[in-house]
Amino acid sequence: MLSSTSSVPSRRTLTERVQQKLNEILESSDLIKFVALVTMDGFTIASGMRNNVDINPKWLGALIVSSIKNLELNLRKALNEANLSELVISLGQDLLIVKSIGKLALIMIVDRALDMNFVMYEIEEGLSDLSTDLGLGRKE
Secondary structure (H helix, E strand, O other): OOOOHHHHHHHOOHHHHHHHHHHHHHHOOOOEEEEEEEEOOOOEEEEEEOOOOOOOHHHHHHHHHHHHHHHHHHHHHHHOOOOOOEEEEEEOOEEEEEEEEOOEEEEEEEEOOOOHHHHHHHHHHHHHHHHHHOOOOOOO
């Protein structure tokens, strides 16, 4: 017996749901060039990018996470108390934006012309949805 089409969405794997959310973020603006979800131990769960972007998402995810950990450790040594939750790096005409929440980090490369409020809203909404899908509580 064939199952009804109404049950298909619930049968999608977690990876498919994460990939769909990343695709939604990527498609929300032509100025978003790359998006990836990584764990805070450097594993790239899923990513999406525009055709004209040449990035190895696994290397970038691991590099960003290790850099965040090192930077946060050094900031704590210098400032006694630091928690790095957002990082914005200039890449010429683009910005590399990293937002971490708990065990996840969302990495985006966006055109500098994109409204930063729009970008941060997309990141917050995306991480919230992904945390819920992955069964991780949001760390406030």
